[in-house]
Amino acid sequence: MKITETIAAIASSSGHSGIGIIRISGEEAIEVADRIFKAYKKGKMLKDVESHTAHFGYIMDGEQVLDEVLVLVLKGPHSYTGEDTVEIDCHGGALILKKVLDLVIRNGARTAEPGEFTKRAFLNGKMDLSQAEAVMDLINSQNDFALNSSINQLRGDVSEAVRQIRSDILYHIAFIESALDDPEHISLDGYDEQITKMLDENTKKVKRLIDTFDNGRRMKEGIKTVILGKPNAGKSSLLNLMLGEERAIVTDIEGTTRDTLEENINLGELSLKIIDTAGIRSTDDKVEQIGVQKAKKMAEEADLILFVMDGSKQIDENDREILHLIQGRQAVILINKMDMELVTSEEDVKKISDCDVILFSAKEGLGMELLEEKIKEKFYSGKVTYNNQVYITNSRHKEALDNAYESLIQVGQSVQAGMPEDFYSIDLMSAYSELGLILGESVEDDLVNEIFSKFCMGK
Ligand code: GDP
Numbered sequence: 001m002k003i004t005e006t007i008a009a010i011a012s013s014s015g016h017s018g019i020g021i022i023r024i025s026g027e028e029a030i031e032v033a034d035r036i037f038k039a040y041k042k043g044k045m046l047k048d049v050e051s052h053t054a055h056f057g058y059i060m061d062g063e064q065v066l067d068e069v070l071v072l073v074l075k076g077p078h079s080y081t082g083e084d085t086v087e088i089d090c091h092g093g094a095l096i097l098k099k100v101l102d103l104v105i106r107n108g109a110r111t112a113e114p115g116e117f118t119k120r121a122f123l124n125g126k127m128d129l130s131q132a133e134a135v136m137d138l139i140n141s142q143n144d145f146a147l148n149s150s151i152n153q154l155r156g157d158v159s160e161a162v163r164q165i166r167s168d169i170l171y172h173i174a175f176i177e178s179a180l181d182d183p184e185h186i187s188l189d190g191y192d193e194q195i196t197k198m199l200d201e202n203t204k205k206v207k208r209l210i211d212t213f214d215n216g217r218r219m220k221e222g223i224k225t226v227i228l229g230k231p232n233a234g235k236s237s238l239l240n241l242m243l244g245e246e247r248a249i250v251t252d253i254e255g256t257t258r259d260t261l262e263e264n265i266n267l268g269e270l271s272l273k274i275i276d277t278a279g280i281r282s283t284d285d286k287v288e289q290i291g292v293q294k295a296k297k298m299a300e301e302a303d304l305i306l307f308v309m310d311g312s313k314q315i316d317e318n319d320r321e322i323l324h325l326i327q328g329r330q331a332v333i334l335i336n337k338m339d340m341e342l343v344t345s346e347e348d349v350k351k352i353s354d355c356d357v358i359l360f361s362a363k364e365g366l367g368m369e370l371l372e373e374k375i376k377e378k379f380y381s382g383k384v385t386y387n388n389q390v391y392i393t394n395s396r397h398k399e400a401l402d403n404a405y406e407s408l409i410q411v412g413q414s415v416q417a418g419m420p421e422d423f424y425s426i427d428l429m430s431a432y433s434e435l436g437l438i439l440g441e442s443v444e445d446d447l448v449n450e451i452f453s454k455f456c457m458g459k
Contacts, residue, residue, distance in 0.1 A: 004083075007112035007120075008104045010097045011458035017092035022100050023458060025081045025117055030073060033086040036060055036100075037071055037109040045111050046086065049077035049186055059088065061103050062199035067096050081117050082124030115455025122440060129440025129451070130158045131393055136455050137220070142264050143271045145219040149391045158397065161209060162392050162438050165202050166405075167183055169432045172198055176421045176428075179297070185225040187448030195424065199415070203408045206401055211388065213398045215379070216391035217302060222264050223379060226298045228326070229308035230318055234422070237362035238308055239274065241268060269373055275302060296325050304375065305331035309349070311342040323353045332374050334360040334367065336371065396451075400437045 002140060010051060012019065024032055034046045039057040053073055059066040070089040079085040087102075090096050104112060110216030115136070122132045133152035139148040152153045152158075172195055179186040218224075227235045242265050265272045275298060276324065299305050305326050323333075331351055338359040356374050360367035392398055410427040437443055 003426075006109040007116055008032075008101060008109035009112040009117070009458040010101055011087070012097075014043050016094060020090045020092035020097040021114075021458075022088040022090060022097065022104060023085065023117065024104055025079070025083050025085045025112075025120065026109065026165075027083040027084065028108055029086045030075075032104060033088070036103050037069075037088075046071065046073050049073055051078060053362065059090070059100050059103065061099070066099055066103065067091055069100075076272075076449045077124070077126075080126065081120040082126045085430060088308060089151050091355075112458065113453070114457050115452030115459055117453060118459055119452040122448070122452075123438040127154075128156075128159050129443065130162070130397060130438050130441070131156060133396075133451065135459065137393065139456065139459065141220075142222070143266050145271070146221075146393075147395055149216065149220060152388065152390070153393075156390065157390050158388070159439055160285070161205070162435050165205055166435045168198055169408075169428050169435075170203055173425055173428045173432065176413040176425050178387065179398075180422060183429050190419055191421070195394055196412070196415055199408055199412045203405060203412070206405045206408065209392050210388065210398060210401045210405060211238050212391045213393070213395075216393040218379060219391075220393045222271040223375065224275060224301065224303040225272045225306060226295075226304075227306045227308060228295055228322055233308040233310040234334075234362040235308050238334065238336070238360075239263075241275075241365055241368070242272070242281065262297045267458065268445065270372060270375055272375075278343075280306065295322065299325055299329060302357075303330060304378070305329055306371075307331055307333045307355075308360075308362075309333060309344060310337055311335040311344045312337045312340045313343060315344055315348060315352075323349070323355075326355060327353065329355070331355040332371060332378075333357045334362075334371070336360050336362055338366060397438045401432045404434040407434065 004026060004027040006028040009023040010020060011023040012021040029233045030046050036059055037046060037057055038056075038060045039045075041057075044055065044057075046055065051074060055071045056074070057069065057071065059069050067090045072087040072089070074080075074085040076083040088100060092101050101111075107344060109322070118127075118132050118135050121127050122129060122259070127135075131154050134150045137146065137150035138154060141150055158185060175186075176188075179188045179191070227238060243263070262276075263274045265274060298343070307322055307326055309315070314453075326333075327386055333353065333355050335344055335346060335349065335357065340360040342359075344359045355377075358367050358370050360371070360373065366438045392401065405427050407427045407430045414427065433442065440448070
């Protein structure tokens, strides 16, 4: 692909809004804009203006005025993509934006692929791959944590943590290489001690980053939660209660169709991703309908299980089966319908299960705070904190860190086993490369394309 091709897209959301933005980027961005822009000030051409300036005028399709606009000119390399960029602030109607974009395309740009602006920013060295990924995360953020961690990642804190580790490793790769090349001047005596110290420090750092992943993912995407229970126990009432909580923000997950199976719920500080909400709603025959096998599978994939029991009924075989299924898992058992006379008590359940048990009423909204507390205890030792620790929230990064960790451990074992130093280099090198993947060094084109294809249009 010729990177200098000029691309264009609607960069704002393309519904009806006050302002809609068309972004053009590439070698001919300014030329293309000049072909369709008539400045309010007679004779002014965009090619003659200073970078980072705004210009009022009209978008002209031949003699016809399409829109009254403000045009921003941002000359490379000081633009998002690193290339010459023009942003046209139009009025925000879907039809206007489409017409202006069509006009831009007819005048020499081509439609940008999803994520192509950010991909160019990456390819032009304006940001590394982890920062580019943070752009997408930022746009898709569903809660404060996701927003916070993606902003930090965009500002480069994941990159910085990785760079520091890489720079330590690189020093040792270079040192070993030089010593082997020039044994007369560079001695490897006592070197094992030095490298052991470096390995201790850096395996710890890598491990610390890896350890943030589960919590990071849960906070970013929500704790994967399934609601299980017999027909009529109150599962959909619980779901509705959580959805209807004043503090809850309900968002459809992007990219899913009408029959959304997951729902993101922010409950106070907690973010839950409730799985199979369509199933909960569409049937009053949950467990029987999905079958214990499927319930088992769902439970296995979930971080958290909420088991709703009908407290106005006796515990039966079906309940026992589910209790057995969730044994040893992160689960909260809700004895529902506490507003009625309870036939099943907390003690009855505790006798046959080690899971947390609370009394609940989905109808009256009783027990919600206790439920929140229990969840916080399970996942965040009681307190959700958004400190400024570096969090790994991207599974691609986690995988690279896992591999780098393995390689560093391998070096340590070679040192212990008294292997020759050139053995160390091989594994040091692979740790170095793995970490480089996070920053986007030597990643395959296919992977780059895949990552950016997940972006939305115009970004
Ligand atoms: P599901 O089949 O498990 O989804 O159960 P539903 O949420 O549809 O509830 C079944 C019935 O129990 C409905 O008539 C609800 O109004 C009722 N119900 C649910 N939760 C409570 C509760 O806490 N107290 C009382 N009294 N009734 C409840």
